[in-house]
Amino acid sequence: xxxxxxxxxxxxxxxxxxxxxxxxxxxxxxxxxxxxxxxxxxxxxxxxxxxxxxxxxxxxxxxxxxxxxxxxxx
Amino acid sequence: xxxxxxxxxxxxxxxxxxxxxxxxxxxxxxxxxxxxxxxxxxxxxxxxxxxxxxxxxxxxxxxxxxxxxxxxxxxxxxxxxxxxxxxxxxxxxxxxxxxxxxxxxxx
Numbered sequence: 275x276x277x278x279x280x281x282x283x284x285x286x287x288x289x290x291x292x293x294x295x296x297x298x299x300x301x302x303x304x305x306x307x308x309x310x311x312x313x314x315x316x317x318x319x320x321x322x323x324x325x326x327x328x329x330x331x332x333x334x335x336x337x338x339x340x341x342x343x344x345x346x347x348x
Numbered sequence: 349x350x351x352x353x354x355x356x357x358x359x360x361x362x363x364x365x366x367x368x369x370x371x372x373x374x375x376x377x378x379x380x381x382x383x384x385x386x387x388x389x390x391x392x393x394x395x396x397x398x399x400x401x402x403x404x405x406x407x408x409x410x411x412x413x414x415x416x417x418x419x420x421x422x423x424x425x426x427x428x429x430x431x432x433x434x435x436x437x438x439x440x441x442x443x444x445x446x447x448x449x450x451x452x453x454x455x
Contacts, residue, residue, distance in 0.1 A: 319436065320429050327416055334416045340379060341417070342432045 275302055275337040280330060287329040288313060303339040314347035322347070350404040352412040359422040363450045364394035367409055367420045372396040383419040383431040386438050393453050424450050 277295040284293040284307065291311035298304040307326060314322045322345040330338060359365045366383055370376030375384055387394050399405045399418055406418070413420055413427050421428040423446050428434065437443040447454060 319433055320427065323429060323433060324415075331416070340377070342379070344432065344436070 275333060277302075277305065280305060280307070280333075280338070283333075284309060284326065284329045288325065298340075298342070303337065304341075305338065306342045306344070308344045308346070310346040310348065312348060314345050317347070319345070350402055350408040352408050355405075355408050355412040356425070358395075358397065359425045362395040363424055363452050364391070364447065365397065365422045366394055367397045367399055367405070367418055367422075369399055369418050371398045376400065377418070379417075379431040380419045383421060383434055386431070386434045386443070387421075389455070390438070390444055390447055391452050391454050423447065423452075 277297050281293045281295045284295075285291050288309065288311050291309050291313070294308040296306045298306055309326055313325065317325070323343050326343050326345065327334065330341070334341070364387070366387060368375055368377070368380035368384065370380055372384055375381035384396065397405065399409065409418070409420065410416060415427060415430070417430055419431055421430075421434055428437070428446065434443060437446070444454065
């Protein structure tokens with residue numbers, strides 16, 4: 275999975291979100307994902323991360339080995 | 349054999365429990381190493397469970413917490429999050445406050 279594929283996936287599943295995805299190792303399986311989304315407003319940090327995990331759930335543990343998430347409400 | 353109930357008992361038995369890949373002194377994943385380092389700077393009073401010690405730990409943990417990745421930090425039985433959340437909370441001083449609230453001896 276490429277960073278741009280992952281970015282598109284997250285933005286399609288969190289409508290209106292802006293995602294930045296960086297490949298941490300060059301292997302297309304460890305990513306840092308930064309997401310700004312109005313849907314995070316009022317959600318706990320844990321729940322914000324759950325929303326991002328949910329957006330790429332079927333790839334976690336498969337094409338994606340590890341992700342680091344940073345969320346920005348708004 | 350680990351079950352979600354055994355995870356529940358484990359995170360209730362100690363105030364601070366961190367599930368990692370690899371041991372406290374030989375973490376086998378960068379995120380686990382980061383999580384251990386963040387805790388080490390705040391306290392030495394935490395329990396580490398290496399998910400590689402038994403193949404049944406990881407599925408039991410994921411079923412219990414509904415959190416897909418490792419590491420996972422629990423304070424007083426409550427899931428706090430992974431290394432990215434720990435880093436963010438530590439930077440804000442919130443992780444120290446959570447440990448203080450749980451009356452964990454700090455460094």
